[in-house]
Amino acid sequence: MLPETATTHLKTDVLVVGAGGAGMYAALEAARAGADVILAERSLIGRGGATVMAQMTVAAALGEQTPDHWEHHLADTIAAGRDLCDERLAAILCEDGPRRIREMDAWKVGWAREDGHIRQVQAPGHDRPRCVYVDFLSTGPAVSRTLRTRLNDASGIRRIGDLLIVDIAVHDGAACGATALHISTGRIVTIAAKAVIIATGGLTRLYRRNSASSNMGGDGYALALRAGAELIDMEFVQFFPIGHLAPRLVGMDPIMWDPFRYKLGGKLLNSEMREFEESYASRDIRSDGRYVLTRDLATYAISKEVEAGRGSPAGGAYLSFQHVPPDEIRRAFGPVVDRLAANGIDLARQPVEVAPIAHYHMGGIRVGETLETRVAGLFACGEAIGGANGANRLSGNAITEAFVFGARAGHHAALHASKQSIVWSPDAVGPTMDLLRRATRRDTPNTAAVIASVQSVMSDKVGPFRTDGKLRSAIESLAAIGNELGSDPIASSPGGVDPVLVDWLDLRNMLLVAQAVALPALARTESRGAHQREDYPGLDDGWGIHQIVELAGAKLNIKALSRRVAA
Amino acid sequence: MRAVLAIQRGGPGQASRVDSFEVEFEPGQSVLDGLRLVRRDQDPSLAFRFSCINANACKECMMLIDGAVDYACTVRLKEGVTTLSPLPKKALLRDLVTEIAPPDERLDRATNNGAG
Numbered sequence: 001m002l003p004e005t006a007t008t009h010l011k012t013d014v015l016v017v018g019a020g021g022a023g024m025y026a027a028l029e030a031a032r033a034g035a036d037v038i039l040a041e042r043s044l045i046g047r048g049g050a051t052v053m054a055q056m057t058v059a060a061a062l063g064e065q066t067p068d069h070w071e072h073h074l075a076d077t078i079a080a081g082r083d084l085c086d087e088r089l090a091a092i093l094c095e096d097g098p099r100r101i102r103e104m105d106a107w108k109v110g111w112a113r114e115d116g117h118i119r120q121v122q123a124p125g126h127d128r129p130r131c132v133y134v135d136f137l138s139t140g141p142a143v144s145r146t147l148r149t150r151l152n153d154a155s156g157i158r159r160i161g162d163l164l165i166v167d168i169a170v171h172d173g174a175a176c177g178a179t180a181l182h183i184s185t186g187r188i189v190t191i192a193a194k195a196v197i198i199a200t201g202g203l204t205r206l207y208r209r210n211s212a213s214s215n216m217g218g219d220g221y222a223l224a225l226r227a228g229a230e231l232i233d234m235e236f237v238q239f240f241p242i243g244h245l246a247p248r249l250v251g252m253d254p255i256m257w258d259p260f261r262y263k264l265g266g267k268l269l270n271s272e273m274r275e276f277e278e279s280y281a282s283r284d285i286r287s288d289g290r291y292v293l294t295r296d297l298a299t300y301a302i303s304k305e306v307e308a309g310r311g312s313p314a315g316g317a318y319l320s321f322q323h324v325p326p327d328e329i330r331r332a333f334g335p336v337v338d339r340l341a342a343n344g345i346d347l348a349r350q351p352v353e354v355a356p357i358a359h360y361h362m363g364g365i366r367v368g369e370t371l372e373t374r375v376a377g378l379f380a381c382g383e384a385i386g387g388a389n390g391a392n393r394l395s396g397n398a399i400t401e402a403f404v405f406g407a408r409a410g411h412h413a414a415l416h417a418s419k420q421s422i423v424w425s426p427d428a429v430g431p432t433m434d435l436l437r438r439a440t441r442r443d444t445p446n447t448a449a450v451i452a453s454v455q456s457v458m459s460d461k462v463g464p465f466r467t468d469g470k471l472r473s474a475i476e477s478l479a480a481i482g483n484e485l486g487s488d489p490i491a492s493s494p495g496g497v498d499p500v501l502v503d504w505l506d507l508r509n510m511l512l513v514a515q516a517v518a519l520p521a522l523a524r525t526e527s528r529g530a531h532q533r534e535d536y537p538g539l540d541d542g543w544g545i546h547q548i549v550e551l552a553g554a555k556l557n558i559k560a561l562s563r564r565v566a567a
Numbered sequence: 568m569r570a571v572l573a574i575q576r577g578g579p580g581q582a583s584r585v586d587s588f589e590v591e592f593e594p595g596q597s598v599l600d601g602l603r604l605v606r607r608d609q610d611p612s613l614a615f616r617f618s619c620i621n622a623n624a625c626k627e628c629m630m631l632i633d634g635a636v637d638y639a640c641t642v643r644l645k646e647g648v649t650t651l652s653p654l655p656k657k658a659l660l661r662d663l664v665t666e667i668a669p670p671d672e673r674l675d676r677a678t679n680n681g682a683g
Binding site: 008010038043044045047048049052053055140141152158159160161162163182184185187189213214215247248249250251252253254446447448449451452492493496497498499500503 | 621640662664
């Protein structure tokens, strides 16, 4: 029993769960529409999540570099999505993108410029230079800082860090708030809200090697499932092909190499020091022979080279800039060159090793055009939603969707709240309160080790290349881990910060979400985009459908949905 | 290679103690890597803050490392003893976790100033 079962109760119009790019934008837009907002973040405001880590580019059809139209961006998004995008959401993403990029520009984010215009660069899968960025590898930190500054200046938004949302409260089929654990004191916090927005990002923490924050364990998907919402396209986990592998780098994002490649044309080499991308590029009908392998194909190419015994020593590929003069490297990356030198890396003299790394989740919470789920008053945005990016996300779309869907969810949640009065029932939080109060001190299992074993199962059996046998084995292992963990939370300390209790609550979510990925992956007997079945190679036109996951009692159900219905 | 992490532990109002953990590491690994190994292999109740793991983007893993304020994700593990303690000028929450959120991003402020 937790000794500290004191509770705090708060009320608001709109509760936003998660303060990365999407959550911060949602809070700003909801407040702009007149709502009173609580922005809850399990980490610190604007510090957790994936946005702050983005060192990369942001796609929008601004037409600053070359003439462009959002419909061209949409065509590239749909092509990259392997014919599985929810075209309504993809269109919203591409059409609203420029407006949000310009709004961020007005808020002084500092997009890189040249000759008096915002600079846009080419990224894989795009038909023209479309991607903006902040030098040097500072896009994410600059975006986070800009949104945090806006939050500071906005009125009507209460920001609360160290607040872990445990469950959405539902009353009469509508979201009415949430139950939370205040991590720094161990207090239980209940929040009554007229609308709730899930902006918790993706699920990359389910994998051993990942490029996102430690808090991206798929919280929002589990919150949505338990609240009665549906998930869509959950089998599509994007692996970023050239995540840093060796030598060990500290203080840098593992996905940092892409901007280097845009600017300097880094070469991917196998152990024979031979370029191999082109031999795979012919598989991509969109390839024009330049560096245009989309992420799913590049992941495939590197993995196949390793499999054929042509991998680098640490098990990936070499990425080389040795053909680029040192002063050009310096000019392109300024202070980053010094950070690399501090890690003992001189790009002019040596290649680095790279390998695929869990990076992003295309699937997520199913929403309509107002970003509302099938649960009244429950909205979602950012990476937490599914559909816009189909089976494979186009590079540069993640930050754009954080802005666009964040703003849109904030706006519609505020509208919803303006027509509602607070509906609050202690029954709506009863089961979660009971769960938290059942926490008992136990020494086994070691919750941190259990998280590591979930990551092993997912990496080894539900990674980029899947088979029927591996997936069935993963589903069994996950169930066994769940049994070992038990249905009563494990605590380690009497109140206050309790990392074991947080692990247990995370595992409760991670295990549910891991199953919600593995089950539709098992059912989809084809290879499409980020979902590659070694036993079912190639795309099957009959599988041009979405799979929907919902929770019925303790069981996950899967339904197939033809694309024509979705679009 | 082996590192010993001598970690100051305890909560607010408690007498602090130092627990030492030995971890095996490969050259290049960070102090944060070591702390995560301690939790996974020895003591999951060890409390420290981090979010971004490796990118030095979240800035949450700041602590005293051998007496100097630094980030656990950028300081490398070394052979022999490394002492770790919480930031001295911030309110202690537990072990290496201190209250580093700006005052207006805390629960107590939201409770006192809120419409609720």
